[in-house]
Amino acid sequence: MKNILNSFSRRYFVGAVLAVGLSATVGAAWAADEAPEVFIKRITNETLDSIKADKALRNGDMNKIMLLVDGKLMPHVNFRRMTALATGPAWRKATPEQQKRLQDEFKILLVRTYAGALSQVNDQVVQVKPLRPGQEDKNLVVNTEVRGKGDPIQLDYRLEKTPGEGSGWMIFDLNVLGVWLIENYRTQFTKEINAGGIDALIASLAARNKSNAGNS
Numbered sequence: 001m002k003n004i005l006n007s008f009s010r011r012y013f014v015g016a017v018l019a020v021g022l023s024a025t026v027g028a029a030w031a032a033d034e035a036p037e038v039f040i041k042r043i044t045n046e047t048l049d050s051i052k053a054d055k056a057l058r059n060g061d062m063n064k065i066m067l068l069v070d071g072k073l074m075p076h077v078n079f080r081r082m083t084a085l086a087t088g089p090a091w092r093k094a095t096p097e098q099q100k101r102l103q104d105e106f107k108i109l110l111v112r113t114y115a116g117a118l119s120q121v122n123d124q125v126v127q128v129k130p131l132r133p134g135q136e137d138k139n140l141v142v143n144t145e146v147r148g149k150g151d152p153i154q155l156d157y158r159l160e161k162t163p164g165e166g167s168g169w170m171i172f173d174l175n176v177l178g179v180w181l182i183e184n185y186r187t188q189f190t191k192e193i194n195a196g197g198i199d200a201l202i203a204s205l206a207a208r209n210k211s212n213a214g215n216s
Contacts, residue, residue: 037131154178159171
């Protein structure tokens, strides 16, 4: 697990950080009425503007990032599904307490990892590609490119449409430079689970988060 962060390049998170502030100025009512590619284009551009205008975010202020994620991002991310998919079959065998602890530690890991990329955001713009036809609302991919200095960064979002009151698009996976977040973490989580079970994975994530907090 100690290499879980080192497996990503800095350029990965320069792109991935755009997901941290998703929905920074977006309400559920807007999301419910928008086409998925329009939803992604608007919120990513608004996120870039927010980061560029906020020195604390650019400098990786962890408290401010946590507030941003909890208050603005999480309502538009199916984080439980994301954690379950990353954990694999062991998720269904875990107790409710284990599932909650795993989800909490995974969330902290991602937020702290993204924080290191915030200072890299400067002159980027986002180009949303035309939506591929024939996709289902429960598993739909919006492809984008982050353009700035250097080569474009591939940044794709996997979305699902939630039904009923308060419906809207929910993000549950992210692809940067050809690497899907869930697939990457599932490989590493599986190694931990095979070695020591779900509690070993939770303990390893907690230890990594404690180490990161000490270095921040």
